[in-house]
Amino acid sequence: MNGPNPHPSCPLGKLQPQATDLEAVKREGWREQHILVVHLTDERLDFVERELIRQIGERLYGRRESRRG
Numbered sequence: 001m002n003g004p005n006p007h008p009s010c011p012l013g014k015l016q017p018q019a020t021d022l023e024a025v026k027r028e029g030w031r032e033q034h035i036l037v038v039h040l041t042d043e044r045l046d047f048v049e050r051e052l053i054r055q056i057g058e059r060l061y062g063r064r065e066s067r068r069g
Contacts, residue, residue, distance in 0.1 A: 029035040038045070038053050045053070058064070 026037045029037060040050055040054055040057075042050075
């Protein structure tokens with residue numbers, strides 16, 4: 001018995017979206033358009049870097065809404 005076919009036989013299979021490498025999109029955005037996308041919880045950042053990013057975000061876009069359950 002064979003596994004699932006990675007290429008659907010239906011002609012509509014070509015229209016299915018492909019997985020996107022988000023890190024590659026962010027890298028391309030930075031290199032080509034000087035747009036930086038950073039998540040505050042990115043483990044590659046230290047405390048000082050996260051705090052700087054948070055302060056810039058709040059200055060440009062306002063404070064984030066608190067999400068308390």
